[in-house]
Amino acid sequence: MKALTVERIGLCGPGLLSWTAGRETLAGGRPYAPDPLPAIAAALLPANERRRVTATIKLALHAAQEAVGPASAAASDEGPAAALPTVFVSSGGDSEVLDKICAALTLPDRAVSPVHFHQSVHNTPSGYWSIATGCRRPSTSLSAYDGSFGHGLLEAAALAWAEATPVLLVAYDLPLPFPLSDRRRIVAPFAVALLLNPHPAGGLATLRLAPAADAPASQLTDPELERLRAGNPAARALPLLRAIARQTAESILLVERGRGIRVEVEPA
Numbered sequence: 001m002k003a004l005t006v007e008r009i010g011l012c013g014p015g016l017l018s019w020t021a022g023r024e025t026l027a028g029g030r031p032y033a034p035d036p037l038p039a040i041a042a043a044l045l046p047a048n049e050r051r052r053v054t055a056t057i058k059l060a061l062h063a064a065q066e067a068v069g070p071a072s073a074a075a076s077d078e079g080p081a082a083a084l085p086t087v088f089v090s091s092g093g094d095s096e097v098l099d100k101i102c103a104a105l106t107l108p109d110r111a112v113s114p115v116h117f118h119q120s121v122h123n124t125p126s127g128y129w130s131i132a133t134g135c136r137r138p139s140t141s142l143s144a145y146d147g148s149f150g151h152g153l154l155e156a157a158a159l160a161w162a163e164a165t166p167v168l169l170v171a172y173d174l175p176l177p178f179p180l181s182d183r184r185r186i187v188a189p190f191a192v193a194l195l196l197n198p199h200p201a202g203g204l205a206t207l208r209l210a211p212a213a214d215a216p217a218s219q220l221t222d223p224e225l226e227r228l229r230a231g232n233p234a235a236r237a238l239p240l241l242r243a244i245a246r247q248t249a250e251s252i253l254l255v256e257r258g259r260g261i262r263v264e265v266e267p268a
Helices: 019-026 055-068 095-105 114-119 124-133 145-163 223-231 233-246
Strands: 003-012 086-089 139-142 167-173 190-197 205-212 250-256 259-267
Touching: 003 019, 003 055, 003 145, 003 233, 019 055, 019 233, 055 095, 055 124, 055 167, 055 190, 086 124, 086 145, 095 114, 124 139, 124 167, 139 145, 145 167, 145 190, 145 205, 145 233, 145 250, 145 259, 167 233, 190 233, 205 233, 223 233, 233 250, 233 259
Parallel strands: 086 139, 086 167
Antiparallel strands: 003 190, 003 205, 167 190, 205 259, 250 259
């Protein structure tokens, strides 16, 4: 199996405000406390764009920025972030915007906000990342329901191997507003970003991906972390992040509807 190096990680979720802060918790060094997320600012964006972005965009950009480093993410044609192809993954996109558009369509004049209209497309976070970093490299935005993280990892790996270049993977999902939440429940906001390099480069861990037979997905022993993993499609990454944090060799199964992806993790 071909290998990928995980160079850097970005993380944002309840009780896991960053990879730097959350790594010890995932490694088992301290108890997990699912504290609510504080307000997140899209600090990378120019002021005009910053005023218009939604919670979904802020969450995705926050994790992406940590994965490339604050200085590297600054908009520049020469900066490292500007040279990275990207894969953005979300099971449902920006439900806040969808809810506002649907509500507007019930009114007599059906006055849909132009800002909401342009934010309704699935690749909006990718577009704002491009504005923030000056990146003009290829970007893919995809959704695969509860299997979105696993399929995003496959997409990013294929791109990295095909183009022989590092790729930034960003996965994110937030709870849906009512009444959408009656049909699709996501328990808490969560985002993760992985900077993946197809060349051996030290980094945090080495990953090898392969198809897997129908088997249960990897789970977590901590009940609150497992609730987050099972309740947010982006948080399906947590068993993988735990293995990297512990610096242990593990075989992680990412499964959706019986189609398994096995990730072999080797410590750095």
